[in-house]
Amino acid sequence: METKVGKTKLSLIREDITQQDTEAIVNAANTTLLGGGGVDGAIHRAGGPSILEECKKIRARQGGCPTGKAVITRGGKLKAKYVIHTVGPIWSGGKRNEDTLLRNAYKNSLTLAKNKGIQSLSFPSISTGAYGFPTERAARIALSTIQDFLKRHTFEEVRFVLFSERDLKTYEEAWSDRYSWNVS
Ligand code: APR
Numbered sequence: 807m808e809t810k811v812g813k814t815k816l817s818l819i820r821e822d823i824t825q826q827d828t829e830a831i832v833n834a835a836n837t838t839l840l841g842g843g844g845v846d847g848a849i850h851r852a853g854g855p856s857i858l859e860e861c862k863k864i865r866a867r868q869g870g871c872p873t874g875k876a877v878i879t880r881g882g883k884l885k886a887k888y889v890i891h892t893v894g895p896i897w898s899g900g901k902r903n904e905d906t907l908l909r910n911a912y913k914n915s916l917t918l919a920k921n922k923g924i925q926s927l928s929f930p931s932i933s934t935g936a937y938g939f940p941t942e943r944a945a946r947i948a949l950s951t952i953q954d955f956l957k958r959h960t961f962e963e964v965r966f967v968l969f970s971e972r973d974l975k976t977y978e979e980a981w982s983d984r985y986s987w988n989v990s
Pocket of ligand 1: 821822823824834835836841842843844845846847848894930931932933934935936937938967968969970973
């Protein structure tokens with residue numbers, strides 16, 4: 807699915823985020839910044855050791871990356887010039903501020919990209935894999951956060967790269983329901 811939000815192209819696709827040619831791709835990292843499975847593992851494998859080296863330098867400077875925050879490294883061997891590493895919340899029933907932390911992960915990634923002058927970026931479905939966040943709920947939060955951000959800022963493209971047809975459908979349905987969102 808492709809659409810325009812203001813002057814920004816918003817696209818939802820089913821592909822591998824490590825293959826995207828947007829200027830930046832966003833990694834669903836953990837607070838240690840030392841890699842892991844899922845998207846994190848795929849990005850470090852495809853991008854090569856230079857990404858982990860830069861993450862270790864960030865750790866030496868500021869410790870890890872708190873949940874909801876984001877840091878940026880170069881992309882190593884990836885087509886993308888940059889990787890924005892953000893940490894989504896671990897789902898624990900929705901009573902531990904998970905919605906706000908997920909919103910912050912998207913907002914801080916977008917802000918970091920904007921401040922760096924990055925014009926196009928790709929997001930995975932943050933927190934909906936190992937961290938167990940319900941995909942429908944995450945999709946509404948992700949898309950409403952991006953829609954809000956794009957009311958004030960413009961990119962060339964913001965791309966959602968889903969890893970399964972089911973997740974793509976969930977995000978497309980969430981987007982078509984946008985007029986009924988009442989996410990706080
Ligand atoms: N491209 C796009 N999406 C992918 C890819 C890929 N190559 N690989 C996995 N995904 C999807 C998953 O299917 C899921 O929908 O990314 C989404 C997020 O899943 P995870 O990678 O498990 O991320 P998350 O749920 O945020 O958990 C983060 O997992 O890998 C560890 O180090 C990471 O501890 C952190 C935790």
